[in-house]
Amino acid sequence: MPKFTQGDLVYVAHPYGGQHKNKKKAKKIIQHLFEQYPGVTFVSPIHGIVAPYHSVPYLEGMKLCTELLSRCDSLLLTGSWEKSRGCCIEKEFAEKHRIKTIILGEI
Numbered sequence: 001m002p003k004f005t006q007g008d009l010v011y012v013a014h015p016y017g018g019q020h021k022n023k024k025k026a027k028k029i030i031q032h033l034f035e036q037y038p039g040v041t042f043v044s045p046i047h048g049i050v051a052p053y054h055s056v057p058y059l060e061g062m063k064l065c066t067e068l069l070s071r072c073d074s075l076l077l078t079g080s081w082e083k084s085r086g087c088c089i090e091k092e093f094a095e096k097h098r099i100k101t102i103i104l105g106e107i
Contacts, residue, residue, distance in 0.1 A: 002076065002102040006039035011072040013091070015084035016046045022079070023047070029078050029104075042076070043068065062086060066093045074100035 004010060012033070014026035026046050033042050045065040056064075065086065069075060075094040081087035081103070094101045 002104060004037050004040045004074070008040045008073045009071065010040060010042045010074050010076050011069045011090070012042050012044045012076050012078060013081055013084075013087045014044070014046060014079045015081060015087060017084070025079060033076075043072065045069075062089050065090060069093060069099065070097060072099065074102060076102050076104055078104045 010033075012026065012030055014022060014029065016022045016026070023046050026044055030042050030044055030047075033040070045068055049061070049064050049068065066089070069090055070093075075090060077087055077091060079087075081091070091101060093099075
């Protein structure tokens with residue numbers, strides 16, 4: 001399991017694609033993380049920025065996500081992240097801005 005410091009703000013990236021099943025998977029992962037890491041805050045763009053998903057152009061929506069990511073201490077890539085265009089954009093952004101990146105994959 002990854003290591004976090006109490007007080008960390010962690011951006012949880014998971015494939016979404018507008019699919020409810022992916023939203024449920026991400027929620028399950030985040031619930032597990034909250035139980036494992038008290039004192040760490042996990043944020044998910046799927047749950048926090050999903051409202052404009054179908055109402056703005058894709059790259060505009062990704063700008064909202066990367067703005068949130070820019071305020072986090074680390075990026076946690078979950079699920080089949082490498083198959084997700086959005087997760088790959090988030091990973092590239094994190095690398096460019098020297099945001100700690102952790103790969104969790106499926107849990």
